[in-house]
Structure formats: C-alpha cells, structure tokens
Amino acid sequence: MSFVKGLRCRECGRKYPKEALYVCEYCFGPLEVDYDYEKIKERLSRETIGSRPKNLWRYRELLPIDGEPTDGLYSGFTPLVKAENLARVLGVDELYIKDDSVNHPTLSFKDRVVAVALSKAKEFGFDTVACASTGNLANSVAAQSAIAGLDRYIFIPADLELGKVIGTLIYHPTLIAVEGNYDQVNRLCSEIAARYKWAFVNINIRPYYAEGSKTFGYEIIEQFGWKAPSHIIVPCAGGSLITKIWKGIKELRDIGLIDKFETKIYAAQASGCAPIVTAIKEDSDIIKPVKPQTIAKSLAIGNPADGVYAAGVVRESGGTAEDVTDREIVEAIKLLAFTEGIFTETAGGVTMATAKKLIEQKKIPRDESIVICITGNGLKTQEAVSGEIGKAVKIRPNVASFEEHVKIKERR
Numbered sequence: 001m002s003f004v005k006g007l008r009c010r011e012c013g014r015k016y017p018k019e020a021l022y023v024c025e026y027c028f029g030p031l032e033v034d035y036d037y038e039k040i041k042e043r044l045s046r047e048t049i050g051s052r053p054k055n056l057w058r059y060r061e062l063l064p065i066d067g068e069p070t071d072g073l074y075s076g077f078t079p080l081v082k083a084e085n086l087a088r089v090l091g092v093d094e095l096y097i098k099d100d101s102v103n104h105p106t107l108s109f110k111d112r113v114v115a116v117a118l119s120k121a122k123e124f125g126f127d128t129v130a131c132a133s134t135g136n137l138a139n140s141v142a143a144q145s146a147i148a149g150l151d152r153y154i155f156i157p158a159d160l161e162l163g164k165v166i167g168t169l170i171y172h173p174t175l176i177a178v179e180g181n182y183d184q185v186n187r188l189c190s191e192i193a194a195r196y197k198w199a200f201v202n203i204n205i206r207p208y209y210a211e212g213s214k215t216f217g218y219e220i221i222e223q224f225g226w227k228a229p230s231h232i233i234v235p236c237a238g239g240s241l242i243t244k245i246w247k248g249i250k251e252l253r254d255i256g257l258i259d260k261f262e263t264k265i266y267a268a269q270a271s272g273c274a275p276i277v278t279a280i281k282e283d284s285d286i287i288k289p290v291k292p293q294t295i296a297k298s299l300a301i302g303n304p305a306d307g308v309y310a311a312g313v314v315r316e317s318g319g320t321a322e323d324v325t326d327r328e329i330v331e332a333i334k335l336l337a338f339t340e341g342i343f344t345e346t347a348g349g350v351t352m353a354t355a356k357k358l359i360e361q362k363k364i365p366r367d368e369s370i371v372i373c374i375t376g377n378g379l380k381t382q383e384a385v386s387g388e389i390g391k392a393v394k395i396r397p398n399v400a401s402f403e404e405h406v407k408i409k410e411r412r
C-alpha cells in the first residue's frame, strides 16, 4: 500500500510520476515526493507507530516506497540521550543529544537515507547503485548494497580520512577516489549518471533518498514524548537533513500526531565551509559557493544543493545559524566525549560547538528544551583528535613500575 501520489517540483509545483526523476524539465527546480496526507492521517496513529519494531520503517506510511521495506531493517531509532552532565557545563536546564553516531550498520545518519534509497532503487528494478560522497554516504551505500547484493560504484574526494576509506573498502565496492573536492566529484557524477542505468542514490534517486532524513526528526518528536522540543541544532552539508527534519515535524502536525509547535531550527557549519550559514547571517536569498577548507570533511560541500531551502527553514522557524573554527570543533568533540561518553566525528564537533556558541551568545535561551543532532562517529575521523588527547602511561609489567609512573589518590 503506497501513500505516494507522485513527484512535485519544489519551485513551480508541476507534477511528475513516481519514477527515477529528480529535476523539473521546465524550471530546473528539484523534485520532491508528494503524499496523500488525508489517507495517512486515517491510517497512522501514535499507537500504531509505537507497536512497531524500533527502526526507521516504523514511519513507513511517510516514506516513499510502494511495497515492503527491504533495506535498513535495523537502521534508525537511535537514542535520544538526556545530557545532564553537558547541560551542567553549558548552564542549560534541558538538553538532549540525538545520537546517530551509533546508527546501524555504519555509524552515521546516512544509514537512514540509504535504507530508503536502496529499497526504492530495487522497486525501480536497478541492479547497480552509486553515490557521490563526503565519506559517510560511501560507508553506508557500500555496506547496505553489499547486504542487498547490488553492484556498487562509489565516488569520493581523494583526500578523505583513512577511517572513511577503510570503512568503505571493507565492503568490496568499486571505490573511485577523484582528485578534486566534493563539488567536483558531484559534478562528475551528474555526467556519469546520465550515461549509465545506475541508481545514483543522491542524484537520480535523490527525491526518495532525501525522505529518509525525515525519520531523524520523527524520532526526536516520538522520543521526546510526541512533543516538539524548543530548539534543534542541525549540521549542514548539502542542506538536506535540516530541510527534512523541518518537513517531518510539519507532517506530524498536519496528520495530527502532535499539536502546534514552536521549534526553532539552527544551522551549524564549519567556518572553512559555511555557505549556508553565511547566507543566513547576511539575510540573503543567494548561496555563494565557497572552496571548502576544514577538518569537517563530511560537511565540506561548497555548493550545497539544498542550501536555499536550508536557509529558508531556519528563517521560517525563527532560528539562526553559526559557524565554528577547526579548533572549536576539536574542543567540542572532547567536551561531548568527557561529559556524555559520546565520541563523535568532526561533523558532530561542528554541531556541538555551534550549540555552545549560540547558548553563550544567548541566542538559545538556557531554560528551554534543546536538542543537538549528532550525526556521525568519531572512530572515523581519528586524525582530527590524535595529538589532542594526551597519551597512555607506559610501564614495565611489574608493580614497581606501575607505582613509579602512575599517580594514585590513595592506597588501600
């Protein structure tokens, strides 16, 4: 049973059939999935959702597949951690971490979008999948297409972190390291996508793929007790996740699963690649492309596809945006680790540091509920913190050496 009516141009509203299309022939606007919300409203209740397995498909009526889900059956439903230690350090009353650093199977929020993209690609009859990636998408497409038995071609910038390269190669894809930045990889992939009958998850399957991000937002609402928190801080690369979290919250309101809400959304980027944040700060409708220069490689998209919509979401919600330096990113990764035990990657450092900054600037009030979106795992970007975290104490294998080198508060 499907609740998808078809695709619709975000700019001119023109309708398209549900096929592997992604751009409007008339105005070149991006296409988006269009649902029959009346029917979904009749079908879907909090109880129905609550009775289902704890993965992202518990919201399946709001996802763009026609048949049964086939991929990502264990993805999603990651913890919403009540961060009391961190709240104390930041001086706020009510703070949560939505922790996709432990998403199954590849430890980032990209497991959500890939689950939907591959389920859809199979419905369309594709036997080969591909993607242009800043790292985490590569990991997830490689892993999930291995499970599904699909052929896979994965394109990355050649200078990616070792953890992301190994975390891709382990699944035996054809991995293509392009000598260029992500924006060049993406441009190349658009040309390649036009030549082969492949499901490029973030190109020709993009309208379907992007819907998977909504589940990050649905889960925040459900885990927060079917209410919307007051403030959500979201990292931006292409600007899709932030747009879809907002879309997801509005959908839950429109189908009656939550009451009216007053959530403000905040965009987080690295100072070395902040085209969306800059547009928001300058109150401009134009996203000026930049050349990325930051350790937050998973967010290093200089020409963000959904940048305009991301800035629009922040403005519409009444939130704002901030960018942070590489130094602030590293400090924030460490702060999150030693307060909450969560080791996030550089993108998480960006979100964490941005949240801290916005609280210090009093742009986020200290007495309202705050959710920080942590989207990736620190074991993948170890380069960023090695040399910043102290060293192990080396001893010889005897007690004398132990007592010589290790300071202990008291002996028993």
Ligand SMILES: *Cc1c(COP(=O)(O)O)cnc(C)c1O
Residues within 6 Å of the ligand: 108, 109, 110, 136, 137, 235, 236, 237, 238, 239, 240, 241, 242, 298, 299, 345, 347, 348, 375, 376
């Ligand atoms: C891809 C990615 C994002 C942002 O994604 P967009 O939807 O392109 O804005 C955030 N965090 C991590 C870790 C990512 O890999």
Ligand SMILES: [Zn+2]
Residues within 6 Å of the ligand: 009, 010, 011, 012, 013, 014, 024, 025, 026, 027, 028, 029
């Ligand atoms: Zn159009």
